[in-house]
Amino acid sequence: MENIHSHLGHSANGLLQEIRQQTAVNIQACYQCGKCSAGCPLAGEMDFPPSLLMRMIQVNKPETDEKVLGAYSMWVCLTCNTCSSRCPMEIDIPRVMDHLREKSFTLGKTNKKASPIIDFHKAFLKSIEVNGRLHELGLIVYYKMLTFRLMQDVMLAPGMLLRGKLHLFPERIRQRKQLAAIFKRTYKRRKEQEV
Amino acid sequence: MNIGFYPGCSMQGSSPEYNESVQAICSALGISLIEVSDWNCCGATAAHNLNRELSLALPARILAHAAADGLEEVLVPCAACYNRLKMVQHEIGADRKLQDSISEILDEPYQGNARILSILDFLERDVEPLLAEKIMKPLKQKIACYYGCLLVRPQNILDAKRHEDPQSMDHIMQLLGAEAIDWAFKTECCGAGLSVSKTGVVAELSGRILDDAAHRGAKAIIVACPMCHSNLDMRRKAIEQHRNKDFDLPVMYITQAIGLALGIDPVKLGLKRHFVPVNLEL
Numbered sequence: 102m103e104n105i106h107s108h109l110g111h112s113a114n115g116l117l118q119e120i121r122q123q124t125a126v127n128i129q130a131c132y133q134c135g136k137c138s139a140g141c142p143l144a145g146e147m148d149f150p151p152s153l154l155m156r157m158i159q160v161n162k163p164e165t166d167e168k169v170l171g172a173y174s175m176w177v178c179l180t181c182n183t184c185s186s187r188c189p190m191e192i193d194i195p196r197v198m199d200h201l202r203e204k205s206f207t208l209g210k211t212n213k214k215a216s217p218i219i220d221f222h223k224a225f226l227k228s229i230e231v232n233g234r235l236h237e238l239g240l241i242v243y244y245k246m247l248t249f250r251l252m253q254d255v256m257l258a259p260g261m262l263l264r265g266k267l268h269l270f271p272e273r274i275r276q277r278k279q280l281a282a283i284f285k286r287t288y289k290r291r292k293e294q295e296v
Numbered sequence: 297m298n299i300g301f302y303p304g305c306s307m308q309g310s311s312p313e314y315n316e317s318v319q320a321i322c323s324a325l326g327i328s329l330i331e332v333s334d335w336n337c338c339g340a341t342a343a344h345n346l347n348r349e350l351s352l353a354l355p356a357r358i359l360a361h362a363a364a365d366g367l368e369e370v371l372v373p374c375a376a377c378y379n380r381l382k383m384v385q386h387e388i389g390a391d392r393k394l395q396d397s398i399s400e401i402l403d404e405p406y407q408g409n410a411r412i413l414s415i416l417d418f419l420e421r422d423v424e425p426l427l428a429e430k431i432m433k434p435l436k437q438k439i440a441c442y443y444g445c446l447l448v449r450p451q452n453i454l455d456a457k458r459h460e461d462p463q464s465m466d467h468i469m470q471l472l473g474a475e476a477i478d479w480a481f482k483t484e485c486c487g488a489g490l491s492v493s494k495t496g497v498v499a500e501l502s503g504r505i506l507d508d509a510a511h512r513g514a515k516a517i518i519v520a521c522p523m524c525h526s527n528l529d530m531r532r533k534a535i536e537q538h539r540n541k542d543f544d545l546p547v548m549y550i551t552q553a554i555g556l557a558l559g560i561d562p563v564k565l566g567l568k569r570h571f572v573p574v575n576l577e578l
Binding site: 291 | 309339346401459
């Protein structure tokens with residue numbers, strides 16, 4: 102069985118070919134019109150706006166690939182899809198961002214500034230792994246443990262409770278074991294790739 | 297009429313009013329919703345950011361349960377869940393190898409044929425034709441319809457018409473008697489999943505949305521996504537501090553607006569659960 106996680110290991114090819122093979126996105130089609138960066142609501146927050154990121158991948162050198170994998174850009178990307186919806190070459194930039202995030206995360210090359218964002222995603226997935234559904238209070242508590250942002254949003258909690266928007270106990274699915282097994286199988290495949 | 301229903305975690309958690317208003321209008325119009333059995337979270341942003349296989353497998357399990365329940369179509373009111381389910385159907389459906397790979401992870405065969413309906417698909421097809429004779433209290437207000445990202449992009453996969461200037465919500469609001477304004481931020485992003493980890497970004501992006509709607513004279517913003525709602529409503533204080541400006545602009549789900557026009561009690565529509573009070577004159 103071909104493993105769809107095969108993109109996560111170190112590959113002899115650069116990101117350019119790897120992305121072409123694994124996601125079918127052809128970054129070489131980009132001719133730097135800049136519409137993606139112009140429309141991106143968070144281009145200003147990024148170290149490299151989307152069009153520059155595409156150019157860096159096109160350069161296809163180990164040094165630039167390293168910079169791309171250590172970039173902050175993909176972590177602030179909201180997957181709003183504005184970039185790809187306006188791209189004249191229909192390049193699926195959000196799919197590239199997903200690929201870069203997962204690869205950077207798996208290889209431990211993530212940008213330091215991105216830690217709270219990544220911690221939030223981890224806490225989110227933990228809550229699902231345990232309960233099958235998201236338990237927002239559990240997510241926030243776990244997030245605070247990971248980030249030490251203990252006081253953040255404390256003032257929102259009473260208002261949320263009052264309005265019935267915060268539940269103390271999680272809602273859990275019946276087949277939690279089956280769901281946990283799904284999580285485990287994805288982790289196992291990833292580990293096999295790293296070897 | 298029987299339609300499958302996938303509520304998703306937000307509707308059971310921080311956005312109960314969305315669920316309440318969907319249920320209220322369906323029962324008023326004689327539409328029954330059948331909840332997908334033992335459904336799980338779709339994985340939302342977190343899964344596709346960190347673990348692609350999981351981001352495919354979690355929605356695939358939901359689709360498998362819908363198929364096992366014999367549901368031919370499933371209404372998914374949360375825009376984020378809707379987007380994930382459609383994306384997964386598109387990606388897995390077109391790729392035989394991926395189907396096998398995901399089936400192995402699920403430990404059951406991939407069955408992804410249920411038709412996924414967004415709230416707007418559903419309202420347009422099943423609710424709009426019933427509205428004319430059921431409206432008791434027309435909403436004579438200027439409102440701004442805010443679609444956000446997840447209902448309209450990627451436009452090819454979601455089959456979204458006029459993705460830079462969608463009209464379906466505007467059309468429904470006009471049927472309810474409201475004046476839907478032309479404005480510039482219909483499909484701009486509210487900041488979505490960065491609400492907790494980068495609240496400043498949400499304050500900026502959601503602030504621009506409120507600013508334009510207020511500037512053009514809207515008396516309310518109409519939404520169809522729990523994330524858009526919580527960013528524009530629950531995060532209002534942070535937005536106002538960030539922009540150093542107060543906005544008198546409530547945010548309602550399209551289903552709440554329909555409920556009001558049908559004459560349903562505002563409490564049953566969850567309208568008392570908002571942070572920004574809804575005091576529209578009716």
